[in-house]
Amino acid sequence: MSIEVIRPGINTTFQDRGRSNLYHLGIPFSGAMDTRNLLITNKLVGNDINDAVIEFALQGPKLKVKQNNINCVVTGNVSFTFKKNSKIYNGECYKTFDLNNNDEIDIISTNNSMYGYFSISGGFKIEKKWNSYSTHLRSKVGPNKGDKIVENDILQLNKNVKPIIKKSIDYSNSKIEFIRVIKGTNFDYFSKESQKSFFENQYQVTNLTDRMGMRLDGNKLNNIKSENIKSEGLIKGVIQVPPDGKPIIMLSDHGTIGGYPKIGVIISADYDKIVQLPPMSKIKFKMIDVKSAEKLFKLYSMETKNILDQI
């Protein structure tokens, strides 16, 4: 019972909801970048919502199954095909399909987005490290020795003990006009003009974006106090501004300590959205307060629950 990796894709890893309580050692949460899609993926194939899935970025993997009756699903905004009995079909996201021994799935690319997910009923036969299936490449922690999935890897599968039920859902990530931000702890390090322009001007996602962080290009932010702070903890969603004045957003695999001023933090409800923005995307930030952010998160949580309940 296994899946053979014919082509791994650019950055393909096992992820679950992440690994908590290890910041003090230097290990971040990691986990699926887009939590909602992780949950949907697991629910569609009938797995526990905390199970591991395969996450891919931009180009996905090409896989060959070595087992009959594999029930699988792809989520995200993804183009893929599958080869069944030598015939090629166009795949549809958020809709389970089955594959048999020697059938193949070719995840070609994510469309106008960064991350997509793949899983199978029964899940992958991998081990937890520090209570999580997530891979953190930087510290080489997680399944597959903490590494990316590479060519010729054989991914072992769990025996699926539940009856297979075909499932699908009509879902697409909502389009966003603004990324909402709460003022950071060093907001007053920046000139009044820069504080204003941060929210008035567009920023562009650069090619320097991965699971660790996202560098933006746009109006240079003018630091009037100090270009460095004494190194301190970081969390995902923090927007740091290095001396070049161009913001960097910390993402799930971020280094746990940093010394650049924090101009803002992305609100929890918008995290799934910002991580999905591919290079060249335009971002506009909007400042809100904690109370509003909490309300928006409640709404986000409720929406997620409604989607999962429909599956």
Added chain:
Amino acid sequence: MIKNISNLGDAAIYCDFGSEVNKEINYEVIKYFKTLRLKNIKGITNLAPSYNKLIITFDLDVINYIELVEKIINLKPDEISDSASKRKKIPICIDEEFALDIERVSKNTNLNIKEVYKHILNKDFYCYMTGFVAGMPFLGDTNKNIRLKRLETPRVKVPKGSVGITEQFCNIYTYESPGGWNIIGNTPVKVFDKNKEENPILIKPGDSVQFYEITKNEFYKIKE
């Protein structure tokens, strides 16, 4: 004592213990960190202690900022027992193969190489925090006459085990990684070992660290 508490985004608390970097303030941070680890307050998902700040993240589905701040304010941190902090002796090899920046350090400090190491070897350093990458200890304080800035152009690859200095700090690269610290030696011991499930880090915040010199032969023997 926490001087100021604020929010960092909508799902983290930022506890500010002061702006200076010293043992006394850091001791307070570690006290709170250790107490919170033991208390296991529902909803807390991570703790990031540093020189003089403590960041507490929480699950917004379980608790919110105001509710958790209340708990933090009312927290009575436990004193740290002396036995909790340990003295660690770390071997380093200062052969020129490993001491990548020693000439630069020597030149910029106007000290000869021997004098530079007098300020490093067998001196007591205090571990303020660990992190950035897994297990990397931030040690201090180094003597005033060996304090230097980071390299102007950071190295793309600093070898694993490298011991570096910058400002009043000293650290150990637990992974091969990019970095800008002035490298003055290398340790063959595993400062971070993910296979040690319960205790993956050798040097913990609050520990005291001493470096002692080993030969190249000894270096490779320990490395095996």
